[in-house]
Amino acid sequence: MSEQCPKAPINTDIPVLGPAKIPSPLPYCRFDTDAKRVRVELDASEFESGTGACFADFEVAGPRERIYFDSSKVKAAIVTCGGLCPGLNDVIRAIVMEAHHNYHVAGVLGIRFGLQGFVDSYGHPPVELTPESVADIHQFGGTMLGSSRGPQRPEDIADALERANVGMLFVIGGDGTMKAARRIQEEISKRGAKISIIGVPKTIDNDINLVTQSFGFDTAVEKATEAIRSAHTEAIGALNGVGLVKVMGRESGFIAAQATLALKEVNYVLVPEYPFALTGEHGLLPSLEQRLRERKHAVIVVAEGAGQNLLPDTGARDASGNPVLGDICQFLSGEIEAYFKARDMPHTLKFIDPSYIIRSVPANANDRVYCGFLGQHAVHAAMAGKTGMVVSKLYGRYVHLPLDLVTLRRKKLNIASDYWRAVLESTGQHAVTPFNED
Numbered sequence: 001m002s003e004q005c006p007k008a009p010i011n012t013d014i015p016v017l018g019p020a021k022i023p024s025p026l027p028y029c030r031f032d033t034d035a036k037r038v039r040v041e042l043d044a045s046e047f048e049s050g051t052g053a054c055f056a057d058f059e060v061a062g063p064r065e066r067i068y069f070d071s072s073k074v075k076a077a078i079v080t081c082g083g084l085c086p087g088l089n090d091v092i093r094a095i096v097m098e099a100h101h102n103y104h105v106a107g108v109l110g111i112r113f114g115l116q117g118f119v120d121s122y123g124h125p126p127v128e129l130t131p132e133s134v135a136d137i138h139q140f141g142g143t144m145l146g147s148s149r150g151p152q153r154p155e156d157i158a159d160a161l162e163r164a165n166v167g168m169l170f171v172i173g174g175d176g177t178m179k180a181a182r183r184i185q186e187e188i189s190k191r192g193a194k195i196s197i198i199g200v201p202k203t204i205d206n207d208i209n210l211v212t213q214s215f216g217f218d219t220a221v222e223k224a225t226e227a228i229r230s231a232h233t234e235a236i237g238a239l240n241g242v243g244l245v246k247v248m249g250r251e252s253g254f255i256a257a258q259a260t261l262a263l264k265e266v267n268y269v270l271v272p273e274y275p276f277a278l279t280g281e282h283g284l285l286p287s288l289e290q291r292l293r294e295r296k297h298a299v300i301v302v303a304e305g306a307g308q309n310l311l312p313d314t315g316a317r318d319a320s321g322n323p324v325l326g327d328i329c330q331f332l333s334g335e336i337e338a339y340f341k342a343r344d345m346p347h348t349l350k351f352i353d354p355s356y357i358i359r360s361v362p363a364n365a366n367d368r369v370y371c372g373f374l375g376q377h378a379v380h381a382a383m384a385g386k387t388g389m390v391v392s393k394l395y396g397r398y399v400h401l402p403l404d405l406v407t408l409r410r411k412k413l414n415i416a417s418d419y420w421r422a423v424l425e426s427t428g429q430h431a432v433t434p435f436n437e438d
Helices: 088-102 114-118 154-163 175-191 217-236 254-262 284-295 328-342 355-360 365-383 418-427
Strands: 037-043 053-060 075-080 107-111 127-129 168-173 196-201 241-247 268-270 297-303 348-352 389-394 397-402
Touching (some): 075 088, 075 114, 175 196, 217 254, 217 297, 217 348, 217 355, 241 328, 241 355, 254 268, 268 418, 297 328, 328 348
Parallel strands (some): 168 196, 241 297
Antiparallel strands (some): 389 397
């Protein structure tokens, strides 16, 4: 239990299936204990309990001296859900290698095409995952297991786990997937079944609560900067050239912000957390006109969820229940073209959308290292009988996070932070057009 936040205590305890009594088969490592905690200063808003400084003590990740499962008898399963992200195959590989080589588990099943793979009517039988079958998958993007979106009944998934005699399920996915994992764990707990549910948080948008940085994000930023560099080259190659780059970010603008900081060629960065106006004293278009008259080129980076206040509500939902966004870049392209045509001002607009290229590339070196640690720590937690949790890196330390806390809210850019101030200082847009709706 942590110290009390402004309005409510934070329960950081991790559920366990039972006492861990079996000596660990790991002969060569230093063991951690459940009593070892990492104290982290957070903001109470991350727990929907007000604002202000808040301390929480999180259980340290790592191998335990005694484990819950008999490793020679327990079977594991791995499922990947939601959109693609660099590093998925790396996490799968790390889990399989750790489970087989170090714990010598009875077997690992790969659940195909997301949670659909648990339901017989979809026709996706599981595959056996061995060190041989996953040896080279980290060299490729995507997920060897396939993925899907959409709700499946937790009762059906629990039934499938029990039929297959699975003792540990590793769920790799984003915010919606972690909510599904929590429902599965609740159903398992209701039945009194001894099945460990461990989440590995995955989102290219970096928007999972309490997760400092999700795997794949570093790769995404690296690839986004390549697109921005190309947009800048196009922009300076023509009179009044405008490079417009779209990056992932439905509700959070972390990729756009980080790529902007990484490559100091961006003049405007538009994110979902920071509403902007097109016209008026602080409008984007007048500011862009001034920029072109003074510097003859400009680069605009747009997160896909930015500017939705300027677009009509589509009223549609995707398979995960998320609102279908309007196309902000198509809208901006039309508005920019019309604005400068009305002023008889020559210009060239080049639009680059690398979104799906970014999602599907193999992980870079930093993300591969990160994915390896996540996979290993996930197996350590499951073997110790932990459940209802995710493993993550929080401010430099690997910890166990309760699913209840991770699924409270989506993480968003704090536009009052030093980080966002640095983004604005990098672009200069705060001095020219402090985007406000009022």
